[in-house]
Every structure is written in C-alpha cells, then in structure tokens.
Amino acid sequence: MFKKHKQEWNPQKQLRSDPEQVKRLTDVLKCRSEHDKAVAKTGWDSYQKELHNTQMLKGLFKKLDPAVMKPIGEVKGEVQLSFKYDFNNEMLLVKIIKCRDLANKDIRGKMSNFYVKLELMPDPLNQGEKKTQVSQGTNCPRFDEIFGFHVAEFALGESRLLVQVCEHSLGGSDDVRGEVIIALNSFSFHESPTFTAWYTLNMETDLSISGDLDVSVAFQTPNTLLVTIHAASNLAPRDRGGAADPFVKIAIPGHDKIHQTRVLKGTLNPVWSETFEFPVHEEEFEDKYIVFHVIDKDRSSSNDSLGQCIVELKHFNPETGLNGTFELADLRNSNRIVTVTCRKARANGKIRIVDGIPIY
Known part of the structure; x- marks a missing residue:
C-alpha cells in the first residue's frame, strides 16, 4: 500500500499560483493605506468631532422616535416640600409630602422602593442626614414626614438644603434617582410663615468642587x-x-x-x-x-x-x-436659554442649553 504524504500549505506558493487572489489582496492593502493617510490628514480632532456628531444624531433619533426605549438611569420626577421656620427655637421645619413620576432603574418597569434624605449645608452643629421611611412599590410615593434643623436666623441667608430621592436596594447600595438644592434665602418667613412647592429633580451635583x-x-x-x-x-x-x-x-x-x-x-x-x-x-x-x-x-x-x-x-x-x-x-444642572438666528432663512428661535448641550 502506498503511504499518503501530507502536503504542507505554502502561502507564497499559493498566492503565486492564484493571480486573482494576489490582485484582491493588493487592492485591500491599497485601500487601507489610503484610509490611514486620510485619517492622518484629517487629524484626530476632526475624527473625534465626527464621532461626537454621530453620537448627538443618535441621541436626537432617540428623542424623535417614541419606539426607542429611554435610557436607563434617566432623571425625572418631582418632590413636594413644605417649609416653616420657628423663630422662637431657631428651628427650620421641613415636611416631605410626596413625590411623583419618579424613574427607577428596572427596565421591566417594575415599581421601586423610594425614600428621601435631607442634609443642611453648611451644618456647623453636625446634625447629619435626615431620612424618611422607605415607601414600598410605587413611583409616586407619599411620605408626610417632618424633620427639623437648628439654624440661626442670621444663617438662613447662607444655608442650603440638599434633598435627594433615593431608590432602596435590598441586594446592593442605594441609588440617588435625583436631587434638588434649595437656597433658604429664597424664603421670606416673616412675610409668609409656610411655603409649599413642587421641585423638579436634577442630576447629582458635585458639591466637593472648590477653587x-x-x-x-x-x-x-x-x-x-x-x-x-x-x-x-x-x-x-x-x-x-x-x-x-x-x-x-x-x-x-x-x-x-x-x-x-x-x-x-x-x-x-x-x-x-x-x-x-x-x-x-x-x-x-x-x-x-x-x-x-x-x-x-x-x-x-x-x-x-x-x-x-x-x-x-x-x-x-x-x-x-x-x-x-x-x-x-x-x-x-444649569439651564440657559439662547437665541439662534438663521440669516439665510430670516428666522430665529430659542433653544435651551443644559451643561453646554443644546436641547431642542
């Protein structure tokens, strides 16, 4: 019986025997070389600009197409608060009434467990955070809880209240689903003893920034x-x-x-x-x-x-x-309105700028 010898594959011999394959490979290498030159000529900054524009277009399509799911982690909703100042005891009283239309991170739309926490800034007496009870299984929780902070009347003008709506998690750390920072100098407690309002939740603000x-x-x-x-x-x-x-x-x-x-x-x-x-x-x-x-x-x-x-x-x-x-x-979280003018169309309009990004 004859033994069959295994024939080793030789890429150079294979290419020499197939001129069409050589031509295809040459064309591919030539296209790749031209692409690299074009990228180098355009510059990295231009490439990044094109990439940024593409990402913005994708974001616009998501807004225009209601069939596209909203991004997980979106900040939305409002919290209703009531404020009163006790001049005799120099005590700020804050009532957490309720929240509405909160967003949770569960992509299945399952209702979440929310609570609200408060913190006075600055807090020279180290009174710490105040927290409501956790409201189970609703995106419109009601709390009706009252908390007090000792604040001297003269210090109200420089004080702020940090209000955060949090999603309670049994298996991991809790998530902040939105917050609002309220300047206490916006209230005139001598003219109106109580003040109640709805506040729109924003993204978290980095309060550690200084300089x-x-x-x-x-x-x-x-x-x-x-x-x-x-x-x-x-x-x-x-x-x-x-x-x-x-x-x-x-x-x-x-x-x-x-x-x-x-x-x-x-x-x-x-x-x-x-x-x-x-x-x-x-x-x-x-x-x-x-x-x-x-x-x-x-x-x-x-x-x-x-x-x-x-x-x-x-x-x-x-x-x-x-x-x-x-x-x-x-x-x-700063919101600005700017006017955009199109001279060719002889028209103008207003757009909102959030964090330097136009929101149409």
Whole structure:
C-alpha cells in the first residue's frame, strides 16, 4: 500500500499560483493605506468631532422616535416640600409630602422602593442626614414626614438644603434617582410663615468642587474676542493622591471652536497665561457667554471635572475689557436659554442649553 504524504500549505506558493487572489489582496492593502493617510490628514480632532456628531444624531433619533426605549438611569420626577421656620427655637421645619413620576432603574418597569434624605449645608452643629421611611412599590410615593434643623436666623441667608430621592436596594447600595438644592434665602418667613412647592429633580451635583479661575477677556475690532486663562487656585483633587493634572477647555456655545490649555502636572494651583481667539461680533454679545471647564487629565481612566464657571458677554464692555476671578462649581444642572438666528432663512428661535448641550 502506498503511504499518503501530507502536503504542507505554502502561502507564497499559493498566492503565486492564484493571480486573482494576489490582485484582491493588493487592492485591500491599497485601500487601507489610503484610509490611514486620510485619517492622518484629517487629524484626530476632526475624527473625534465626527464621532461626537454621530453620537448627538443618535441621541436626537432617540428623542424623535417614541419606539426607542429611554435610557436607563434617566432623571425625572418631582418632590413636594413644605417649609416653616420657628423663630422662637431657631428651628427650620421641613415636611416631605410626596413625590411623583419618579424613574427607577428596572427596565421591566417594575415599581421601586423610594425614600428621601435631607442634609443642611453648611451644618456647623453636625446634625447629619435626615431620612424618611422607605415607601414600598410605587413611583409616586407619599411620605408626610417632618424633620427639623437648628439654624440661626442670621444663617438662613447662607444655608442650603440638599434633598435627594433615593431608590432602596435590598441586594446592593442605594441609588440617588435625583436631587434638588434649595437656597433658604429664597424664603421670606416673616412675610409668609409656610411655603409649599413642587421641585423638579436634577442630576447629582458635585458639591466637593472648590477653587477659583483667574481669567481676562478683551475685544479686538472688528470681530475678535481674546480670552486669557491666567491661573487657578485651591482646586479640589479628585483622587487619593491629593494632586491633579489640570487643563482648561474654553467654549462659546453656538461657535465651533473649542480651545484648550496645556496640561500642567501635579498641581492644585496651576498657572497657564495662555490666550485664545474667538470670532465674535460685538452685536452678538447680548446672547453669548463663555464657558470655562477645568479638567483633571487622567491617563488610566476618564478625565475628572474640577469645576466650571461662566462669563456673560451681555455685561462685557469691549472698551475696558474684563479681568476677574470666578468661583468654580458643578454646573451640570444649569439651564440657559439662547437665541439662534438663521440669516439665510430670516428666522430665529430659542433653544435651551443644559451643561453646554443644546436641547431642542
């Protein structure tokens, strides 16, 4: 019997014997080479811009198409609160009445178990958090519970109340499903002994952010706005190391340009002294503002926000310019209305800006 010898596969011999396959492979390599050159020519920033635009389009389609499921973790709903101040005992009384239309994380739509917690800021007496009982199996829970905080009358103007609606979890940690921060100086207890209202829930606000940003703004005719980032001070670190690698992004909503300072390593008091230009006409000042976002560069994970501040241009004097220091804060829940004008269509309209993102 003859032994069958196993024939080894030789890729070079196989390609030489199949000219059509060689041609196909050459075409593929050529296309890939042209694609790499195009990406290099366009630049990484342009690629990121296209990717961002694609993500925004996907978000718009989700809004336009009611058949698409809303994202899990969406913040929605309201909480009803009542306030009263006891002048004799210097006691702030807060009644948690009820909530409505809360969103839960269960994609099956199963009703959740919610409770509300309160915290006074600042809290020099260390009174801590106050919590309601957990309401079982409803997205419109009713509590009717009253809590008290000792606050001197003179301190009401500087005090805020943090109200968080939480979803109780038996197997893991509880989730904050929305919050509202109420400034107590908004109440006139001498004129009205009690105040009751519904409050719309927002995303969580990072109250640990601190520090200031030193900037200046000048105008150069006919249409150049010069924005200088001088320095930041007393930034709050985001990691356990106690340091940061900060940089600043500068944007004017409605303009394509987004500038960025260089990254300074290992400092909570960075000094940049960098100037950037924006094409802005003087007649646009009334509806424009500058957003400054201080960011901690993190190579191992996503970047961390160190705070934002906003400079309104409607109060800007182009002759004298502006030079000032602005307190940093978490502005994710800030809502703004801006006017957008289309000269070709001879029309204008208003859109809401949430965290620098247009909501149509």
